[in-house]
Amino acid sequence: MGKIVLKSVRKSFGEVDVIPGIDLTIEDGEFVVFVGPSGCGKSTLLRLIAGLEDVTAGTMAIDGRDVTAAAPSERGLAMVFQSYALYPHMTVRKNIAFPLKMAGLSQADQDAKVTAAAKVLNLTNYLERRPGQLSGGQRQRVAIGRAIVREPSAFLFDEPLSNLDAALRVTMRQEITELHQSLKTTMIYVTHDQVEAMTMADKIVVLNAGHIEQVGSPLELYNTPANTFVAGFIGSPKMNLIEGPLAAEQGAHAIGVRPEHMGIVSEGGWEGKVLLSEHLGSDTFLKVQTVNAGTLTVRAGGEVRLSHGDTVRLAPLPGKTHRFGSNGLAL
Amino acid sequence: MARATTPRRKALTTLAAWSVALIIFFPVLWMILTSFKTEASAVASPPEFLGASWTLENYAEVWSRSDYPRFFWNSVVISVGSTLLGLVIAIPAAWSMAFVPGKKTKDLLMWMLSTKMMPAVAVMIPIYLLFQWLGIYDSKIGLVIALMLMNLPIIVWMLYTYFKEIPGEILEAARMDGAGLWNEVVYVLAPMAVPGIASTVLLNVILAWNEAFWTITLTTTKAAPLSAFIASFSAPQGLFYAKLSAASTMAIAPILILGWFSQKQLVRGLTFGAVK
Amino acid sequence: MSTQSTRFAARLMVAPSVFVLFIWMIVPLAMTLYFSFRFYRLLSPERAGWTGLTNYTWFFKAPDFWLAMGNTLLLVGGVLVITVVLGTLIALLIDQPVYGQGPLRILVIAPFFVMPPVAASIWENLFMHPQNGLFAAVARGLGGQPILFLESYPMASVIGIVSWEWLPFATLILLTALQSLSSEQLEAAEMDGASGLNRFRYIILPHMTRAITVVVLIQTIFLLGIFGEIFTTTQGGPGSASNTLPYMIFKQAIVAKDIGRAAAGGIIAVILANIVAYFLMRGIGKNLDA
Structure with a gap:
């Protein structure tokens, strides 16, 4: 007992x-x-x-x-x-x-x-x-x-x-x-x-x-x-939190996308340059400096071959975006 | 240092270090040598080293002229007794200060040490009168109490520094394991602190053994320890060097031997636990 | 970081120590204070009574009072400087790799085992005695005149004897501190281009601050009351050249049998000790934390 x-x-x-x-x-x-x-x-x-x-x-x-x-x-x-x-x-x-x-x-x-x-x-x-x-x-x-x-x-x-x-x-x-x-x-x-x-x-x-x-x-x-x-504490690497106009578009103060829920797309999405790419074999972790969404971490498949300076386009997987209000609480 | 040294350099430092050590030790050595010389040889000029006439007569004479065993026994009782009594009072205090420190702990410790700053001579008369009044003048119990109080701040301080090295989590573990305060101290703290307690005991026995002010002020004959014994020998000055040396050697020999045998604990103790 | 019941137990456990020390301090102090305002001479017991500050003014007017105060501080200061400086040098020396480190250490700590009356009488008789002392014999051997240590240089001689007694203590503490200095730190300093002297100045010395503080604190406590060595050797003389405050008090109490004056001297000594303690704690007390 x-x-x-x-x-x-x-x-x-x-x-x-x-x-x-x-x-x-x-x-x-x-x-x-x-x-x-x-x-x-x-x-x-x-x-x-x-x-x-x-x-x-x-x-x-x-x-x-x-x-x-x-x-x-x-x-x-x-x-x-x-x-x-x-x-x-x-x-x-x-x-x-x-x-x-x-x-x-x-x-x-x-x-x-x-x-x-x-x-x-x-x-x-x-x-x-x-x-x-x-x-x-x-x-x-x-x-x-x-x-x-x-x-x-x-x-x-x-x-x-x-x-x-x-x-x-x-x-x-x-x-x-x-x-x-x-x-x-x-x-x-x-x-x-x-x-x-x-x-x-x-x-x-x-x-x-x-x-x-x-x-x-x-x-x-x-x-x-x-x-x-x-959101930031649970999950590794940390969830990406994006504030500003991109969040406002979705009616939130901030939106969160986990690195593993960030997809690499050929068109649309957020454009950015790869700052760092870590190849673990099973996964590849990318640190991307985007034009509009700040620096984002992406967990991509092990087969992804991108290196410093390459241009990529990122978009959250559908339904995997978290929305937070200005008080930090989930909406 | 981990670095390799050349044999030449090591030989040179060895020579220098041993010279310094021998200079520091020389007075003790000279006293011991003199104690084995005849009186004539002891004051010979130029001084006699190997060619001196050696004898054991001084020891025999000192032994027969005074009651050495009684002085010796008094010294043992007083130094060991005062240290053990001090330990009993100091262990709980050191436990408190080390494991339940408050804002005032440091001040309290400093206050305790500061009581030692009061010059003994300044309070000699009141203490003398108090001891007469309490009927413990010239008694072993009186000296045990006086020397315990003299050394208590040092004992508390040393134990405090040793106890602080013991992680508090271990005592908390004992509490979680169902130990009360008494069991915590007896089964966990004390055994873990044995080396520190040993050093504390050793150092304070030596301090008490060598204490010469209160032991002389508060005794006449019955409880007089070796410090009083030696004082009585140095009174007729100048003439009896060999006998004086023999008596001196007899007074310090027990502690010298004890100290040399327990060098490791003593060195630890001599730093008063204050330096690692 | 504990519960109320442990804090309560802690106070209870510290109480006996505090209590006995408080009694040991306050009762004699109160009695001394009382006597210091009394006319109290063992030789004229019939004249007992209050005398106001006479006992104090006697001290302040005594021709050798300020000399005795000066000597007291000189003794403390002199021994501190000698033991700390020599102790540091010896510690640096025996910290080097040498043959027979164990026996060496035994020899160096030996003076600590010698009780003060014995130490004083060895030095006085076997070494400093103008006829039979070893120093005199050496001086004669070199064709010179024996130096009258205790007559011509009484304070220096006493300081020398007391320094010899305390040197092992200082050396050992400083040596222990030295040994706890990581050799990596010294090697890093060497890589940074620090010379031997600079390594001592910027790495070793700061590391030993706490140890030096401990030496100064503990020695001061013992040295302020030094009495036996002077009693055995110079008896405060010649004249009052090596008189110190404790010895002056002793003379009033035992030789002049004037308890009132001795008590006033005792109070002055306590005040002096407090002043020294105050400056000591303000100056170096912070080094003790850490």
């Missing part, structure tokens, strides 16, 4: 409102990702849920129980930190057993649970080592092991993959997703990487300057961004 409800949660450090007020419901068993640029308050929000920080105002409940004033240890949550925060002076076995020892479990129970967790996480051969003797991915798994043995009502992840190299990040991402599928426990995951958000989440919460910009499934956010911020 792990349904978490935040009601008008506010957090300020001194005069500064880091989180001016958030209402959010996280359903039991959901994989929720908090995503946003650095300084948007996502980590603070996670720490508020963990109980490592007090809320300035508002209430928080886990499974209907009010935990607004509860200490971290009383909330039944487990957390995986960015630095993994393993205890360097303890072996892997003792690290994983620590929460059980704190809970007062018998030695036999502790051993049984540690052994089981180690098996799931492929750590059996490393139980007597210290964290310093492990690779980054192994440390990550120990941190996860320490979290799962507690059988918490929800897991909190604070940018857990940011210290890993690119290849390992993909593997660990999949492992965490699989872990969620087998445990079916609520997970809250904080990241600034929208790829992690898109691939892992059931529900993404996009945060900006302490506000929730939009909540929804990955595809909802991709297909119908609520505003220019979400």
Whole structure:
């Protein structure tokens, strides 16, 4: 069980409102990702849920129980930190057993649970080592092991993959997703990487300057961004935003076209010169300086052979244009 | 530096460095040599080096004329006791300052250090009277308290700098794992800070061992440590160089040996944790 | 960055240290302040009473008071300059690759293990003594007259002895700071065409600012109260040539048995320490952050 409800949660450090007020419901068993640029308050929000920080105002409940004033240890949550925060002076076995020892479990129970967790996480051969003797991915798994043995009502992840190299990040991402599928426990995951958000989440919460910009499934956010911020943040490369007369023609303050929805046409469209062309094999990314629409990014097929200085004509694919009003909201 | 040096250059710097080191060390060496000479040889002119007549008699005489074991034991109790007591009071304070810093933390730390700036002589009479009044004058417990208070700011400061090197996330992880404050300090913070705590202990034992103002002011006979022992030997000046040297060597030998054996921790401690 | 309950716990945990230090500071200070306005001589106990500022004016009018103040600052300043300059040079030297770095370091830190009364008596008797000291023997060997260190140059001699005691501390701190300087930085400076002297001036020295600050701060704390070395060697003499404020106070308390005057001197010493501390913190306190 792990349904978490935040009601008008506010957090300020001194005069500064880091989180001016958030209402959010996280359903039991959901994989929720908090995503946003650095300084948007996502980590603070996670720490508020963990109980490592007090809320300035508002209430928080886990499974209907009010935990607004509860200490971290009383909330039944487990957390995986960015630095993994393993205890360097303890072996892997003792690290994983620590929460059980704190809970007062018998030695036999502790051993049984540690052994089981180690098996799931492929750590059996490393139980007597210290964290310093492990690779980054192994440390990550120990941190996860320490979290799962507690059988918490929800897991909190604070940018857990940011210290890993690119290849390992993909593997660990999949492992965490699989872990969620087998445990079916609520997970809250904080990241600034929208790829992690898109691939892992059931529900993404996009945060900006302490506000929730939009909540929804990955595809909802991709297909119908609520505003220019979400439009620009979700999707890679970023959505092209065009302001001015071209937008006005469509009755909007700005129009957005994703690079993958920008077609190369032989006639009409927007004329421009290629500034840069990146050939990835499967795709070609073009940066085009247009006459009327500013600089646009285009994701074209791998077979496209254009290089610096070539002239191209671009047009959005039909039905793939997003329209935004002057307040930034989608029309 | 990662750069390769020529053997010639290394030989030259070695020569220079060792010369400097020997000059710095020479007074101690000379004292130790003198302590093994006869009194006549100790004041011979020109000074005698290898040709001196060597003897152990000075040590025997100092040993028989004074109660060295008692002074030694007092020194051990006072220096170790004051350091351990200081540690008990300082660890929680250093935890607070390092992991829950506030706007006033730096000021508080500076205030603590500033209490050490008060010249001991300035408050000698009041402290003397207070100790008489409390009945802890010339007692080991009195000196343990006095030296603990002398060194407390240093202990807090050192522990604070060592604790600050420990990432706060690890303590937060312990909190998430269900540890209360006590378990957090005992199972996570203290074991992680062992090297820093060891350096702190070592340095403060030495500072307390070498403290010579309060130990002499606040004792007569019962609780007098080695600093008082040596003071009583340097009173009849000039004539008994060899015996004075032997007594001096006996006073500093324990700490010299301790220091040399634990050089690594000590070097770390000597920087007061303030420089990495 | 923490919850209210941890902040509360933190205040609770810092309280014992603050409390005992506050008592240790305030009670003796209050008593000293009280005595400083009293007529309080152990030799004439029947004449106890308030005397206003007499004890203070006695100090300010004492012929050697300003000399003692000057000597106190000279001692602190002299030792600081010598230990920082020599300490930097020695640190630069032993930071080079040399044979036997471990034993070398042991020799260099040895003076730190020597308790002040022993240090003072070694120097006074074995080295500076005009008949039997090693320096005198060397002078005679060279055909010269022995220098009367403690008689002719008392302050310089005391500064020399105290500098010897504190040199290991300064050297070690500066050496540690030096070792933490990345060699890449120095190599980059070399690629940029900086000479050895310029590398020291623009890279090494700025890197050591914090370490030098620590040396100055800690040494000042200990040096302002220096007393034992003077007591053992010159006794403030000859005349009052090497008198310092702490020693003057000591003489009033122990020799003249005038507690009132000693207390007034104590208050003056506390004020001096505060002034020094104030300028110290204003001047270099900011170096401690980072």
